[in-house]
Structures are given as C-alpha cells and as structure tokens.
Amino acid sequence: MPAMFLHRRAFLGLMSSVALLPILARASNAAGSGVDLIILSDLHSAYERMAELLQAVQTHVAAASRPQVILFNGDLFEIGNVVAARSGGEADWAFLGALAKLAPTVFNIGNHEPDLDNDLAHFVEKARSLGVTVLSNITDKRTGQLYTDASATLSVGGLRLRIAALGTNAMGTYPKPTRELIDAPQPVDWARQNLPKLLQAGDVNIVLSHAGVVPDRDILPIVPDGTLMVGGHDHLTLVQESGKTRYVHTGSWASLYTVATISAPGEAARLEQRPVDRDGPAVPDLKSVITTLLARHLTPEDRSIIAQCEHARTLGETARFTAAAIAAKAGADLGFIGHTSFGTGLPKGEISRYDYNANLRFDGKIMKAEVDAATLAAILARCNQDGDIPLATRTGDFLYSAPTPVAEKQSYVIACNDWSAINRKSYFGREDLAFSEVADLKLKALVAEALNKA
Incomplete structure (x- = not known):
C-alpha cells in the first residue's frame, strides 16, 4: 500500500506558512464570546480547490473575534485521484496538518479514509501525530475495540463542547479489503444507545454523522434541542431547522465550507455557508505541493x-x-x-x-x-x-x-x-x-x- 507520509521539506514549508496564525487568532479572540465551528466534509482529494479552501479557512481564523474549532466530517481522500493514490495522499496530509495548526481540529472517520491505506488504524495514528482529534464509532474486528473514541469534550471560549461521531454502515462504500477489518454499527441503533449518554444539557452538543441523510433523519429526534448536527456522505448542501437544533450539510469537493457560531449552550447555531472559488486566493505552499505532485505523478x-x-x-x-x-x-x-x-x-x-x-x-x-x-x-x-x-x-x-x-x-x-x-x-x-x-x-x-x- 502507498506510504502515507509527507516529504519533510514540503510539510515544514506548509507548516511555517500557518504557524503564527493560531497565536494571532488567540490574541484577537480573547475579547470574543462563544465559538466558531468551521465545518468541512467530503473533500475527496479535491486538489483543484484544496489550497484555495485552506486559504479561506486561514483568513477566517486570522480575522476571527472568538475562538475557533475545525470540524471535519469525513472523506479526506479519494482513490480515484491518481495523484493522491500515487503519492500516498501527500497533499491531503499537508492540508490536514495545516488545519490542526490553525485551530483545534476534530475529524470524524468517513468511508474513504481507508482509500489509500486500507487499515484505519494507520489513519488514526497518522492524524493524531499531526495534532488532530480523531473520532469514530467503528470497531476494529481484530481487537474488538473501537479504532478511536466515539466522542470528545473540548473547553473552548468558556464553553464545554460535547462532540459525538458516527460513521456509515454502507459497507459497499468502503474499500473491499477494509470491509473485512471493520464493524460499523447501524447508525440509528447506535445513536439511541449512546447519544443520550454522550450529549448533556448545559453544554454545547455536536453530532458529526457520516451516515447520510436517511439515518440522520431518524437520529435528529434523539438529540437534545439546541444540538448542532453535521451530516455528510451524500455530498449535499442543506440547512434544516428544528426548534433550536440545526442540521447542516456543507457540500463536497471543497466547493464550500460552513461557519457555525454558537454563543451559549442550548442556543441555535448561526450558520453561514461560504463558497470556495477554484480560481481564488490560495495558500502558496500547499499550492506548490500540489503543483509539484501533479508534475511528478501524472503520466x-x-x-x-x-x-x-x-x-x-x-x-x-x-x-x-x-x-x-x-x-x-x-x-x-x-x-x-x-x-x-x-x-x-x-x-x-x-x-x-x-x-x-x-x-x-x-x-x-x-x-x-x-x-x-x-x-x-x-x-x-x-x-x-x-x-x-x-x-x-x-x-x-x-x-x-x-x-x-x-x-x-x-x-x-x-x-x-x-x-x-x-x-x-x-x-x-x-x-x-x-x-x-x-x-x-x-x-x-x-x-x-x-x-x-x-
């Protein structure tokens, strides 16, 4: 399987371009209240917009007046992108590492995470090494244990964020070798059994679901009012309001991202969806990495x-x-x-x-x-x-x-x-x-x- 590691020079160059931004963001955020959640999903090695998306997120974080958290709801990789496949996802890993330098980054495993290396344990290990909090409710059949925690609690901007994550059980959408290694539970059953314990009144409740719209529709009545539920997998762009709960899909292929602003526990998130122009400003170092990979790997x-x-x-x-x-x-x-x-x-x-x-x-x-x-x-x-x-x-x-x-x-x-x-x-x-x-x-x-x- 392709090695999933960055060339050191390319990675360090990209990291240096964003290293100062978290410091600047923290200084400017001190006066802000609440938190901005930057929502990404279903990128699928979209090299035509990846550097432009990173620039948009960088710009937002640098100018923000409150703390930032990045939520990535699955499917970073795409095996159909021959450059991603031949390089072991070098540009994708550089992108993810840069996000983690900008703000606390939480990643829910999707069905394409094992595209380039079929063992999800390797993805979890590598993403954690970049400073990413990886979540999933998928079990490793070899050990009988979850690949990683299914939830996390973050304290940000005076708020406590409870984040729960679940994946799709549509096994045909995972790479064939991966299907033999994983057990992905039925999403609605898992939600009924686990979300009442993982989500609590008095905190900001967030659900990252890569299960798709059909099971999500049955999960929504389970979550407490005021929950932010992020959907993915179906490559949709939508916002659904139910009481103070907000359900959002933020498209695919780096075509847009969503900023959800939450000021207090139980309050409805304010959502703004922002398109990404494939000809817009781009982070130079990541753009250079992608250009170099295209030159090296395209026949x-x-x-x-x-x-x-x-x-x-x-x-x-x-x-x-x-x-x-x-x-x-x-x-x-x-x-x-x-x-x-x-x-x-x-x-x-x-x-x-x-x-x-x-x-x-x-x-x-x-x-x-x-x-x-x-x-x-x-x-x-x-x-x-x-x-x-x-x-x-x-x-x-x-x-x-x-x-x-x-x-x-x-x-x-x-x-x-x-x-x-x-x-x-x-x-x-x-x-x-x-x-x-x-x-x-x-x-x-x-x-x-x-x-x-x-």
Whole structure:
C-alpha cells in the first residue's frame, strides 16, 4: 500500500506558512464570546480547490473575534485521484496538518479514509501525530475495540463542547479489503444507545454523522434541542431547522465550507455557508505541493485531452448531461445516474483524463429496463433532488434523470449505470426493475463522446 507520509521539506514549508496564525487568532479572540465551528466534509482529494479552501479557512481564523474549532466530517481522500493514490495522499496530509495548526481540529472517520491505506488504524495514528482529534464509532474486528473514541469534550471560549461521531454502515462504500477489518454499527441503533449518554444539557452538543441523510433523519429526534448536527456522505448542501437544533450539510469537493457560531449552550447555531472559488486566493505552499505532485505523478495518458467543453457546467448540469447521454446512446427514453457519481462540475475548455476522472468518478456498464407510466412517475418523484427539497422526502444519494419524458406513453425504456441498477432499492425506490446489460457500452467513454459532439 502507498506510504502515507509527507516529504519533510514540503510539510515544514506548509507548516511555517500557518504557524503564527493560531497565536494571532488567540490574541484577537480573547475579547470574543462563544465559538466558531468551521465545518468541512467530503473533500475527496479535491486538489483543484484544496489550497484555495485552506486559504479561506486561514483568513477566517486570522480575522476571527472568538475562538475557533475545525470540524471535519469525513472523506479526506479519494482513490480515484491518481495523484493522491500515487503519492500516498501527500497533499491531503499537508492540508490536514495545516488545519490542526490553525485551530483545534476534530475529524470524524468517513468511508474513504481507508482509500489509500486500507487499515484505519494507520489513519488514526497518522492524524493524531499531526495534532488532530480523531473520532469514530467503528470497531476494529481484530481487537474488538473501537479504532478511536466515539466522542470528545473540548473547553473552548468558556464553553464545554460535547462532540459525538458516527460513521456509515454502507459497507459497499468502503474499500473491499477494509470491509473485512471493520464493524460499523447501524447508525440509528447506535445513536439511541449512546447519544443520550454522550450529549448533556448545559453544554454545547455536536453530532458529526457520516451516515447520510436517511439515518440522520431518524437520529435528529434523539438529540437534545439546541444540538448542532453535521451530516455528510451524500455530498449535499442543506440547512434544516428544528426548534433550536440545526442540521447542516456543507457540500463536497471543497466547493464550500460552513461557519457555525454558537454563543451559549442550548442556543441555535448561526450558520453561514461560504463558497470556495477554484480560481481564488490560495495558500502558496500547499499550492506548490500540489503543483509539484501533479508534475511528478501524472503520466502522458493522464494529461491527454479526451473531451472539450464549450462552457463550464455545474455538477447538476454535468449530471443531467450525462443522464441524457446515457439515454441517447442506449436508445432509451430516459437516462439516470447517481449524484455521488460526480465530484464537481466540468470547467470550460479542454478536459484532460485526470480532470475528467475528478468529475465522473466511476466507470461502469450501462443497463436498461422497461417500465410502465405509473412506475416511471414514481421513480421521477425521487429524482433531481438538488433543489430546495424537504428533508422528509430526501433519499440521500439521489438520481439525476434526463431528458424530460415524452408524455402519454404506456411504457418507457430507462437506462442507467450499473451501480444504480445494482442498488435499485435505494436509488429507484423499488426492487422490481428487471435490468439487462447493454452490450459494448461503458459509461465514461460514452459521456466523453457526447461532450465532444456537443
């Protein structure tokens, strides 16, 4: 497995660029009351914005008038990023170490932490060595013990923060070798048994959940009013208010971060979500580390141009384009593909294989099925949840669909990638869809072809 250690010169250079900021922040924070919680989640080795995200967090911490705590809710790494894989996550570790120098940093283990080294014990050890507080409710089957504590208590800004953390039990989302080493409990059952003991009235209660929206919805009634609950895993951007409790997802791929300000125990957190511009200011040392790693690890094949985009597309636009391309190539009425199949949207201009793979994360076969009009209507009611969707109707990782179906047909042919077909219950909401493979079609190739024809 790749070694997960920084080159000393790169790491020390990055650390020196932020070393003075905690001192300055502490001096300026003395007059402030309460605490700012800087929330990050689901970065997935997003090297196109990682240095820009670090600059935004640095700037906020340096200018803050109250103490800061950084909450990272899982998925630092991405095995699909060949530079991350080939370098052992050198830039990712530099980023995490820099965060820990800025402010107390608490990290909840997600399902991608074992992407680059399949043993979570190694992640815990390395992250702790950087000064990070690592939390998880996942058990190491080899020892029968938790990999790390499932909760922590911090005293910050005159407040006591009680932080509890839980992961996803969707075992298929962990690397295959890791599945044999871990036991991830059912999230709602674990929450019922543990959160009443871990969260206490009179303190600031925080839950970091990488379980996803569907179990989180059943966990929310368990937590005390005034809890800040941070969701992840589904790559969503949302804020849900219930009494004084706040439930927040802060997107993915370093596209934004959230600042939650809490002034007193039991008070509702004030939330501000801040976008990160991929062309914005960046921490020079981390930018240099990433540039050097790209030069060192990208092959001519990785750099080869495989598609052209006449204009930039958001994630949602890219996903709908992909769904329509699947339908057209498969001869179907509608195409479908899952939200977390994508990292970020496509930039304008030439798209290298490396950048393309950061956008469309997974390849796969194409599957088809025939459905009647009533079945299609029920499926479409679950799709395209990237708008203002009530929490009660969210399904977590949802399907995009395109194009708009032709009206008044008795039956329709639908097509999707094989992951969506395999997981039809969670995506389509039903088990009775009879999919068959479309011969000689692969997802990434057909989408690249469609982009070049657009």
